[in-house]
Amino acid sequence: MKHLIEQLVGSALAALPPGTLPGDRPAGVPVVERTRDAAHGDFACNAALQLAKAARTSPRKLADAIVAALPPSDLVSRVEIAGPGFINFFLAPAAYQTEIARVLDAGKAYGRTASGSSRRAIVEFVSANPTGPLHVGHGRHAAFGATLANLLEAAGYGVHREYYVNDAGRQMDILAASVWLRYLELCGEEFAFPSNGYRGDYVRRIAADLEAAEGGRLRRATHEVFEALPPDEPAGGDKDDHIDAVVHRMRSLLGDADFRRVFDLGLGDILGDIRQDLEEFGVTYHRWYSERSLADEGAIDRALALLREQGHVYEQDGAQWFRATAFGDEKDRVVVRENGQKTYFASDIAYHLEKRERGFDLLLDVLGADHHGYVARVRAGLEAMGQPGDSLEVRLVQFVTLFRGGEKVQMSTRSGEFITLRELRREVGRDAARLFYVMRSNDQHLDFDLELAKSRSNDNPVYYVQYAHARVSSVLRQLADRGLAFDREAGVAALGLLDDPHEQSLMRTLTRWPELVDLAAAQRAPHMVVHYLRELATAFHAYYNALPFIVDDGAVRNARLALVLAAQQVVRNGLEILGVSAPETM
RNA sequence: GCCCCGGUAGCUCAGUGGAUAGAGCGGCCGCCUCCUAAGCGGCAGGUCAUAGGUUCGACUCCUAUCCGGGGCACCA
Known part of the structure; x- marks a missing residue:
């Protein structure tokens, strides 16, 4: 309009x-x-x-x-x-009437626009290291990223959803070592578990699987494992040096093949868990992109070669540096360390180059607020490789604090006492979790109130919006109970009869939906959808309370039903974008 | 020190440079013989952190300052 x-x-x-x-x-x-x-x-x-x-x-x-x-x-x-x-x-009234008819005709396509003009976007989100289960912070990333992707799709973008799997690197080695050490414990070995190892219960569970699959084949004696290693922190040493030495020892005791076997068991188990967790949360991907595959297929070397050709790499202190300062970053960045290992940054720019090579116009990364420093350097990398720096767009998601009633829920990753996404979903349900996570701007710290999310009360925005949807279904059931049926043609023809302020207000609000989709997509602002749906539900509930829909006058009845069905359609379309169900009954 | 985010009603937060700054919750007062009261109506509540500037017009843009959070690795 x-x-x-x-x-x-x-x-x-x-x-x-x-x-x-x-x-x-x-x-x-x-x-x-x-x-x-x-x-x-x-x-x-x-x-x-x-x-x-x-x-x-x-x-x-x-x-x-x-x-x-x-x-x-x-x-x-x-x-x-x-x-x-x-x-x-x-x-003119006719403008609204034709728009209401359009809503009924378009159905779930109402609100899909073409403003993205088929630009191809790749949205990368969550991408948590597969070293443990997702926690509540990742949940916000998942909900935000999935909703943003849905929004862009609705606004006419071609959207590809991707999870970057950090299946290479030191943290994964430490996970493998953690699993193996727990396995050794199961085999009867006794030692002090490294302070920098992964201590969650899931590590013991994977170790048990390893024991079930391999029996004692991978057992090594404690003295073999720890002999002459640098001391751990509690013993006055450095915990990083210690755990790295454990990894190194494990590799030499087991050999590459068996090291890889333990590593892959841990990776597969945790990644499978993450995947299932996200699926249950209604979050799916087109591709889980393996970091290891980047190295295996030479993508990192190709990216580095490209940088060298352009003369943007120099050597200093035995390491190879990318001249990021020439592209607006605040300092140059190491791409190959003194010990010959490529840095995480090297695989990152290779990955982003590869995204461009796959033909994506817009590289949209959803990252934690603590990653903001990373934007300038990846952008610098892209530019140095001849790609437009502004093809990378990063949305930072601020942190989540859980509240139970008025009380802050204490969480500490250190002690392993963090609340997982799965626990949160079990407690409040998928719908409430999805909606609460995107209710606030991503730039805003989120206070997530578990009690409010669970409450079956009018305080809870989830139920408020869903109730609007269910109420329309209920009206239709009532209609059928009275032996009546909705006559769409008659309803659309009689829309001119809807001149009550409540009806005017509802029409104005619901026909704004396509504009809202465009705006929210352009602003990358899923929270706007939540606010809009609440506003739409308010207009509907007010109408519901003010006037009966199932009246004797057939023209008025069908016109009102046409209006509320259109409203229901928009509520459903909005909830669909949020990944929240639209129930027929509450 | 530099960089990013936030500071708007008692609380949690919306607010694409526009007209009288909004919502939910909380507080107070009302509404079920009637399509679900998981609902609706009304009232009270504001120096938009502060000080300058740009503009016909600033919560919105610019500069400085204060407060809160985060980041500044040959870690991932």
Whole structure:
């Protein structure tokens, strides 16, 4: 509907007498927006205010000229100039009526727009190291990333969802060592578990699987394992040196093949768990991209070669550095360490280059707020490799704090006492979790209230919105119980009868949905969908309480039913984007 | 020191440079013989952190300052 007004204003501006306006119009003009106050009509345009200066006239006079040049439209009933020079548009009832009919016709496609114009976007999110189960922080990433991807898709982007699996590197080696040490314990060995090892119960579970599969074949004596290793922190040493030595010893005692066997068992188990967890959360991916495969297929070497060819790599202190400062980063970055190992950063830029090579226009990464420093360097890497730096867009997600009632739930990763996503889902349910996670802007720290998320009360926005959907279904059941059926044609034909303020308000709100999708997608702002749905539910509940739908007058009845069915459709479409169910009954 | 995010009603938060700054919760007062009261209506509640600046117009943009969170690795 907004599009219609924009077209009208566009043609009016083009039809102004030559010389009225300077040749070049500033970008973003004219702006057409919904009015906040119904007294100002349905849409307002500020073109006269923005262009008056350049046109060397007063805003009111320019507004007069624009209005005079507006092409006639039977969907606009009235145009007013108000305030300092706003042009206010009052839509004709027919405009809303055709839009309601459009909602019913389009069904779940209502709100899908083409503004993304088929740009191909790859959205990478969660990508947690497979060293343990997902915790509540990852849950926010999952919900935010999945909803953002859905939004972009609705706005016409071609969207690919990807999880980058860090299945190489030191942390995974430490996990493998942790599993093996727990296995040795099961075999009867006794020793002090490294302070930097992974201590969660899941490690013991994987160790038990290892024991079941291998028996005592991989057992080595404690003295063999720990002999002459640098001391752990409690013994006055360095915990990193210690755990690295344990990994090294494990590799030499078991050999590469068996080391890999333990490693893969841990990786497979945890990754499978993460995958199942996310699936149960309604979060799925097109691809789980293996970091190891990057190295195996030479992608990292190719990226580094590309950097060298361009002359952006130099050697210093035995390491190889990428001249990131030449591309706006604050310092140069090591790509190959003194010991010959490629850094995590090297595989990162290789991965992002590979994303570009797969043809994606927009590389959208969802990362924790603590990763912000990483943006400039990957962008620098892309540019150095001849890719546009702004093809990478990073959305940072702030931290989550759990509350139970008014009490903050203490969490500590160190002690292993962190709450997992699975536990949270079991406690509050998938729908509440999905909605609560994206209720706040990603830039905002999130206080997640478990009691509120669980409460079956009017305080809980999940139920409030779902209830609106269920109520419409309930009305339809009542209709059937009374031996009546909804006549869509009759309803659409009679929409002109809906002149109650509650009906007007509901129509205005629900027809805003396509605009909301565009806006929320453009702003990468899933929380806008939640706020909108709450507003839509409010308009619906108010209507529900004010007027009966199942009335004797068939025309009025069918018209009202057409309206509430359209509202239900929009609620369902919105919940779909959020990954929240739309129940028929509560 | 440098970089990122936040500071808006008692609380939790919305607010694409526009008209009188909004919502939910909490507080107070009301509404079920009627399609689900998991609902609805009303009232009270604000120096938009502070000080400058840009603009016809600033919660929104710029600069500085204060407060809170996070980041500044040859870690992942």
